[in-house]
Amino acid sequence: MGFPDLLSMVDIALAILVASFAGVVKGMVGFAMPMILISGLGSFLAPELALAGLMLPTLATNAWQGMRDGLRAALASLARFKLFLGVGALCLFASAQLVGVLPAAVLLTVIGVPLVFFAVWQLLGRPLTLSEASRRIEVAMAVLAGSLGGLSGVWGPPVVAYLTALDTPKAEQMRIQGVLYLLGSVALVIAHTGSGVVTRHSMAFSAVLVPAALAGMWLGYRLQDRIDQAAFRRATLVVLLLAGLNLIRRGVLG
Structure with a gap:
């Protein structure tokens, strides 16, 4: 079965709309594209195809985001978070091989609940902050993110x-998000070449979504450049809250 047989024109049009919206949100707050794509595409496509569909748009937009301030700045961010990247990549490769074997519902719920708590607590004006990076916390967050x-x-x-x-x-x-997510995107594609998710046909579908995602991100950047640090933080927390709720929904309802 080839790529044209997998999807109807309506499916492709809906997928492009989802990718455009995901690009706008990513341009504004720097993340949430995979969450929006996997949720949106997964509502009318098979889970494996939805996962494959997000790969190339995520890779392209993360490359733009990570390199927006130039290569030197990107390398500095890479050096600062090298521990996070190393641990996260190992966990990503390991967990990718469990797709279709290990139910993700428990993990999604376990991660979603504290994210919702964190976002709500911050939005209520009760800051939970770290005065400096902790190696233990960095490793713990990398394990969560990678898995x-x-x-x-x-x-x-x-x-x-x-x-x-x-x-x-x-x-x-x-x-920093762009650099971390870029390397994570590369690791995700490589990891799933052995899981059966990455195929010639699924990557053709993913490639179709790249222009829409980039166009949406351009618009999101224009909006993000107009807001200050406080507004950016609030917008980030709102999207993070929605992300946490979505993870819980997926964990509970499947």
Whole structure:
């Protein structure tokens, strides 16, 4: 069965709309594209095809986001979070091989609940902050992010919660998220070449969504450049809250 046989024109049009919206949100707050894509595409496509569909748009938009301030700044962010990246990548590769074997419902719920608590607590004006990066906390968040990413293709929320708790400035947080997610995107594609998710036909579908995702991200950037640090933080927390609720929904309802 080839790519044209997998989807109808209505399916493709809906997928492009979902990718455009995901791009707008990512341009505004720097994350949530995999969450929106896997949720949106998964509502009318097979889970494996939805997971494959998010891969190339996520890869392309993360490359743009990570390199927006130049290669030198991106390398500096890479050096700062090398421990996070290493641990996260190992967990992503390991958990990706369990797709279709290990139910992700428990993991999704376990991660979603504290994310909702964190976002609500912050939005109520009761900050939970880290004065400086802790190696133990960094490793713990990397394990969560990598494991969730391998199983579901969504690894952003734990990363955002960690960076928000560190009170990272807007421009730096956008860049760091881009660099971390870029390498995570590459690892996700490589990891799933052995799981059966990445095929010639599924990647053709994923490639169709790239232009829409990039166009949406361009619009999101225009909106993000107009808001200050406080507004950016609130927007990030609102999207993080929605991400956590979505993880719980997926964990409970499937």
